[in-house]
Amino acid sequence: MAGFDDLGVFFSDNFGSEERGNESDATFLGFKGRCKDFIREFHEGNFVYIYRDQLRRNYNLRQYLLDVSVEDLASFDEEVADKIVKQPAEHFPLFEEAAKEIADEVTRPRPEIGRAHV
Numbered sequence: 292m293a294g295f296d297d298l299g300v301f302f303s304d305n306f307g308s309e310e311r312g313n314e315s316d317a318t319f320l321g322f323k324g325r326c327k328d329f330i331r332e333f334h335e336g337n338f339v340y341i342y343r344d345q346l347r348r349n350y351n352l353r354q355y356l357l358d359v360s361v362e363d364l365a366s367f368d369e370e371v372a373d374k375i376v377k378q379p380a381e382h383f384p385l386f387e388e389a390a391k392e393i394a395d396e397v398t399r400p401r402p403e404i405g406r407a408h409v
Contacts, residue, residue: 319385322371326389329367330357331396346390347397357390 330342346357365372374382 322374322382323385323389325368325371326386327393329364329371330390330393333363333367343393343397346394350394350398355394 330346332340333342334340341363342357342359349356361372361376364375371382375386
């Protein structure tokens with residue numbers, strides 16, 4: 292009767308992530324990288340980086356949002372725009388993660404709040 296009280300840990304994934312596997316994980320990481328490229332690199336003709344600058348400005352105003360034009364996204368990367376429009380539940384969270392990571396990049400170095408510098 293050894294081990295009869297070892298309950299173990301059981302897990303059931305009802306959403307089928309096991310089916311996605313490593314290939315899909317790589318696809319999602321690639322998608323996120325392309326979203327980061329869009330936010331970081333998209334610019335108008337006179338090299339005004341719309342979304343990168345918007346993230347920096349909004350972060351400094353403590354307004355944590357990014358207003359993105361699907362037309363701009365489609366002109367930069369049509370496949371990414373198509374996935375966002377057709378499968379938003381799967382792809383929008385990845386776009387949001389990408390935006391958070393870029394916001395972290397463009398707002399560095401940040402002053403430490405609450406500490407006096409002597």
